[in-house]
Amino acid sequence: MSIIGIDASRNRSGGAKVHLIGILNEIRPENYGFEKIHVWSYPELLDLLPERDWLIKHSPTALKKSIFSQLFWQFFIFPKELKKNKCDIVLNTDGGTVCRYKPSVTMSRDMLSYEKGEIDRYKYGKSWLRLLLLKYIQNSSFKYSNGVIFLTNYAANVIQKSCGRLRNIRIIPHGVSEIFANQKILSVWPSDPMKEELNCLYVSNTAPYKHQWKVIEAIYRLRKKGYKIVLTLAGAEGKAQNLVERAILEFSAEEFVIQLGHIKTIDLPCLISKSNIFIFASSCENMPNTLIEAMSVGLPIACSNRGPMPEVLGECGLYFDPEVVDTIERSIETIILDKSIRLKISNNVKEKATRYSWKRCADETMNYLKDILNGVNKNEK
Template sequence: MNTIYINARFLTQTVTGVQRYAIELIKEIDKLIDCGEVDGTNYSFCLLSPANVVTQLELKHIRHRSVGKLKGHAWEQLELPFYSKGGLLINLCNTGPAFKRNQVVTIHDASVFSYPNAFSFAFRSWYQFLTVRLGKISKRVITVSNFSKGELIQHCKIAAQKVSVTHLGIDHIHERQAAHGTLEKYGIESPYVLAVSTMNPYKNFKLIFEILPEVQAQNLNVVIVGSQNSKVFSSHIQNESEAVQWVGYVSDEELKALYENAAGFIFPSLYEGFGLPPLEAMALGCPVIVSSRGSIPEVCGEAGLYFDPHHPQEAASRLVEIASNPDLVQQLSTKGKEHSSFFSWNKCAKDTINIIMNAV
């Protein structure tokens, strides 16, 4: 039997886009084994994680072992190679052991190269080294958009034939029940525009503050979901306004309620490897106003209203359109639901399994 190990360090981390990808992909692979589309008699899958797990997955066929005494990067570099020897190692969250060749790695973007000043010196230096190294020694590299594939080839000199693209899925947002009383819990007044992201400088949240007069002129508030991480990011936004409400990190059920009740969703990012939040908003019928940079046009297609993130007035005019044109809102809502339905974790898992089997 072929043993395939999965680097499950992501189970020790707060769930953002990268961890969401790993969690949903693992659950879907488990389903593929259950229905016989992946041969569970010939392939054995095993999650390996440090002991400090914060997310538990209910899986039928994929085992989970907490191994080693270390945690974080030290565990990944020093202990994980030992526990995964004798099998192929799958890394889903940008990192992996720098000196193991029998592995496959998902690298979501090349932001440490394209926007180096957005990260602390230590973080940037380590990830630049590790991304190039993993691209060189891994059997296969997976990324999440054609945009990211081009970025990795350009910055890390990875051979094009070594890189495969698998788009993320959206099914998870439909599996949750929206939490009742979410707006009351956070004291949110409708109508509001929602923004969801980590507070990385290249996420361009300063644009929202630059267009606040126009937002307020439409009697809209702004609700921002996301946590700041000053250990990673070299700077972060420090703006206060009565029209802007920061709610920090919320549960999946609360996030669904915020999407469903929003008048619109804004995503002003200067750079994205994929960009899951606007797709989540679309899936729930929330009209999206999105930046025209990075992978965003590839992901959102013709179902979003675009603006140049370097021109705040363009974003403001898009918001005015949303606030003043109910027919446009309905049109975007319908288009968004249709477009998002093409993104499934089942397809992502099948494409990923094919890559893994070729690597085995």
């Protein structure tokens, strides 16, 4: 039986943490020919992982220090740790790894580095330089790895235009927690949205590619038409918070925009279920996790037409250009006015979301690791 090593040392984003927790909660390594799994990460993430006899957690002190200490550890020390613990294969859960160990499978999570129009939003600042460097590091790690996991076909196609055609890839989308599918919709559709309040929800941090300010303007226009719409923005403050505040001032939106800040995952299903329409206006994603969560609850969705969103949502939503307010306004108004479209979306979207389970994600990931390892062992004979 073989041993897996997992590098989760830089899993800082919500999606990266939820992914690791999701697959480790679902797998039984012996079913795939593995004996143990070793995970290297920082204490806060390790505390969230399940306790299993086959799961060994490592928390190097370097991971509590600066990014330079983390990179030094990843490049010089981590490969020795893998050998010491007799790991037969390593899963790098972040494409920005500088670890050089074979055999290895590396996951792709970042898209900002590869979308020219998106990276230009950060032009000439520290974030812009960081994204350019990250693109170079990711391309190098993808080409070095024995296999690469992409979350969507869209991401695989875009990134391979930059790094070149990779020899072995697998598309394995994230899953979604069952707490979303189990959540009953608590909102009631207003009989007259001109007189009764209608609630729209957008869950995301305020990054430059999330376009909350465009959504605020669209809601403002709809209110000018007489719709009694309220917009709730949930998510941590980011680099574009000033654009949100500016839009609130410009459109006197204090009375119809509610900002909740960061919401814990456990509280999200209830928040989504109390809304009438879910809006997703991001122009850059590798895997739109909050979109899948809303799909799983079963809300009618108005969604960005950029990136992998059409691949993920399919025909179960109405699309708009996230940088053109007219299209956002039109999509939301169509959902409000056309009951047949609204019900069709709600009925179909929940079924489509069942494809995104952590059990499927865990099973496909473990089988891919097994396939890569078997292929390497076969070539060595």
